[in-house]
Amino acid sequence: MQKVIILGSTGSIGCNAIKVIRSLGHLKIVGIAAFKQHRRLADQIKEIKPRMVGIIDRNQYKALKAAGTRVPICVGEEGVGEMIERLDADILICAFASALGIHGIIKGIEKRMRICLATKEILVSFGDILMKKVKQYKAQLFPIDSEHSAIFQCLEGRHRKHVKAIILTASGGPFFKRSLKNVTKADVLKHPVWNMGKKITVDSATMMNKGLEVIEAHHLFDMPPDKIRVVIHPEALCHSLVEFIDASILAQFSYPDMRLPIQYALTAPQRRSSCIKHLNVSSIKSLHFFPPNLKKFPCLQYAYEALTIGKSMPAVLNAANAACVEMFLKGRISFREIPRIIYKTMALHSPCKGTIEDYRAAEAWAKQTVRRITC
Ligand SMILES: NC(=O)c1ccc[n+]([C@@H]2O[C@H](COP(=O)([O-])OP(=O)(O)OC[C@H]3O[C@@H](n4cnc5c(N)ncnc54)[C@H](OP(=O)(O)O)[C@@H]3O)[C@@H](O)[C@H]2O)c1
Numbered sequence: 001m002q003k004v005i006i007l008g009s010t011g012s013i014g015c016n017a018i019k020v021i022r023s024l025g026h027l028k029i030v031g032i033a034a035f036k037q038h039r040r041l042a043d044q045i046k047e048i049k050p051r052m053v054g055i056i057d058r059n060q061y062k063a064l065k066a067a068g069t070r071v072p073i074c075v076g077e078e079g080v081g082e083m084i085e086r087l088d089a090d091i092l093i094c095a096f097a098s099a100l101g102i103h104g105i106i107k108g109i110e111k112r113m114r115i116c117l118a119t120k121e122i123l124v125s126f127g128d129i130l131m132k133k134v135k136q137y138k139a140q141l142f143p144i145d146s147e148h149s150a151i152f153q154c155l156e157g158r159h160r161k162h163v164k165a166i167i168l169t170a171s172g173g174p175f176f177k178r179s180l181k182n183v184t185k186a187d188v189l190k191h192p193v194w195n196m197g198k199k200i201t202v203d204s205a206t207m208m209n210k211g212l213e214v215i216e217a218h219h220l221f222d223m224p225p226d227k228i229r230v231v232i233h234p235e236a237l238c239h240s241l242v243e244f245i246d247a248s249i250l251a252q253f254s255y256p257d258m259r260l261p262i263q264y265a266l267t268a269p270q271r272r273s274s275c276i277k278h279l280n281v282s283s284i285k286s287l288h289f290f291p292p293n294l295k296k297f298p299c300l301q302y303a304y305e306a307l308t309i310g311k312s313m314p315a316v317l318n319a320a321n322a323a324c325v326e327m328f329l330k331g332r333i334s335f336r337e338i339p340r341i342i343y344k345t346m347a348l349h350s351p352c353k354g355t356i357e358d359y360r361a362a363e364a365w366a367k368q369t370v371r372r373i374t375c
Contacts, residue, residue: 211303
């Protein structure tokens with residue numbers, strides 16, 4: 001049986017990954033980690049019986065311990081790295097909601113684990129460094145994001161020189177056809193297609209999620225920004241497309257269900273039957289594709305700009321966005337202020353190339369700058 005560690009087990013992707021692993025039957029979860037929800041983690045420990053657990057927030061250690069768990073608990077980001085080091089697992093599912101965990105993933109790459117990556121923020125902030133490690137260790141990195149899973153499948157066995165462009169689809173979010181005037185938190189958190197964590201749901205509403213995915217695609221598929229396009233596809237049945245130099249376009253279709261890309265990240269290039277509903281093609285009445293409105297959703301444009309500038313700018317975009325999303329969710333800024341503050345933060349940054357710690361410092365600077373701009 002292959003052994004699996006899940007970072008972010010208490011989240012939307014983490015919980016779906018647990019379901020998929022159960023249905024596949026040939027994998028065993030040996031390690032799980034969360035950020036701070038100790039009760040949820042304690043329930044998962046009882047249910048899954050892992051060999052080790054990790055919790056990032058040190059303040060929650062005692063509460064987790066008090067819940068009666070006898071499983072060894074690793075604390076903080078270093079603790080998660082230690083868990084990866086000690087467990088000797090085969091597969092690492094990365095589904096934290098932020099770029100925390102980068103050192104753990106690098107450890108997983110060095111141990112030649114199969115890396116199944118949902119956390120796009122890791123590639124946005126540290127893409128150059130991570131992909132260099134992947135190449136150095138000839139590691140297997142499989143995307144979980146549905147769009148990147150689709151592109152990965154369309155590219156399988158094909159030569160990159162034959163690719164003209166990759167085309168990421170976006171559902172358009174809750175405001176595709178609605179004005180952005182007087183938008184409430186409840187409006188933002190009501191995604192028309194996907195049921196996801198709060199951060200990515202807000203990112204979908206601003207279209208920053210697609211911007212982060214453009215940067216993710218650049219690193220995963222080694223594509224320059226001008227060969228990565230975005231189209232709005234409200235039906236969310238086509239999960240992305242690849243255009244080839246001979247004018248052919250390949251696409252991947254399915255009902256929107258994150259269990260499918262999670263399963264493929266775990267089994268690729270093999271395919272296993274699943275409990276996911278099969279798409280009845282004859283039931284599709286129409287499919288629509290529209291260009292994105294960059295004026296209404298400038299975050300997408302800012303992500304292209306950050307990618308083109310490179311160095312520490314994508315990390316600044318990522319951290320400024322995370323800080324804005326947090327402030328929006330706490331009711332401190334309005335929805336329309338999010339892109340304005342990100343833009344101001346990027347304009348104040350002098351990008352530099354560096355190490356993980358340098359990019360982390362740029363992230364910390366961006367978060368501070370957002371706080372300064374908003375107070
Ligand atoms: N949900 C989707 O359908 C979907 C699709 C594609 C890609 N993704 C990507 O997958 C990742 C996880 O998304 P999600 O929707 O599963 O998120 P989520 O439901 O909010 O869960 C996030 C997980 O990360 C932990 N977490 C919370 N705050 C964190 C922080 N500041 N830093 C690190 N970890 C934190 C949570 O722990 P606690 O429970 O202890 O707070 C939880 O285990 C994101 O990068 C997202 O962009 C998600």
